[in-house]
Amino acid sequence: MDTLNAMLVFARVVEANSFSEAARRMGLSKSAVSKQVSALEDRLGARLLNRTTRRISPTEVGAALYERCARIASEVEEAELIVTRLHAAPRGRLRVNAPMSFGHLHLSPAMPEFLDRYPELSVDLALNDRFVDVVEEGYDVAIRITRLRDSSLIARKLAPARRIVCAAPGYLARHGRPRAVADLTQHTCLIYTYAERSDLWSLSDGTGQRYHVQVKGTFSVNSGDALKAAAVEGLGITLLPTFLVGREIADGRLVNVFPNVIDDFGGIYAIYPHNRHLTPKVRALVDFLVARFGSAPEWDRAIAEVRAEAAD
DSSP states (O other): OHHHHHHHHHHHHHHTTTTHHHHHHOOEEEEEEHHHHHHHHHHHOOOOOOSSSSSSEEOHHHHHHHHHHHHHHHHHHHHHHHHHHHOOOOOEEEOOOOOOOOIIIIGGGHHHHHHHHHHEEEEEEOOOOOOOOTTTTTOOOEEEEOOOOOOOOEEEEEEEEEEEEEEHHHHHHHHHOOOSSGGGGGGGGEEEEEEETTEEEEEEESSSOOEEEOOOOSSSEEEEHHHHHHTTSSSOOOEEEEHHHHHHHHHHHSSSSSSTTTTEEEEEEEETTTTTTTSSHHHHHHHHHHHHSSSSSHHHHHHHHHHHHHHO
């Protein structure tokens, strides 16, 4: 038990970047916190923190240990608050951040049902495509579409994130339908400029085979909605998330050019700080969104149905 307590204290020190701040958050004295960390170092026979007069930082060993201690701390908090969570009704204001397109298409339409289910809650939803600091900017939850790298936050996957190559039927009628990914080099492609390599598309056929193709075109833009609108008008071929084009594929305004080729680029996640992830209001929203979207979200089902109809 002493080792467990020391690990919990160590995790809080790393998160606070300060013995004093960690002590304040935990309601302990600075000396008690320092002793716990020192005792843990003695027990493990390794230095966990680099200490200077101005700041502290984890050593390589400390950083590796922190990853595990943070998960332990989360489980301990959940165990301590499980009864409260079961009996407390979600209430108060919930500050949520989400990407613009996903927020407009899928998050905002979900809010009436969510708020009807939890009448003591209010939602303050901010939609933008910039990277927000969840802790510094005071958000309870942020929706991110990415491959996760930031281990200082808790994340729960709401749905897969996939992209497909698509174009309007009119464009394909005029220019022909590419038979292979390599054929895209001969077509006008519409490019999303926020991508790390906007002119290099990386795709997979679901079997592990990956394709990389250099594309070019006459229209580049930093908005997925603008890219979709240009594709619908027949300006060229584009690579877009399925959550953005599911409806257009279903109603025939866009065609999935390579039905067996897809770019699985991570997931759609709810991100929340360690010290907030167990509040009833955050738990309520995340559980609601997991149930609403899930591993086979509505937009992916719509695309799969069109593919199945074409195969018949």
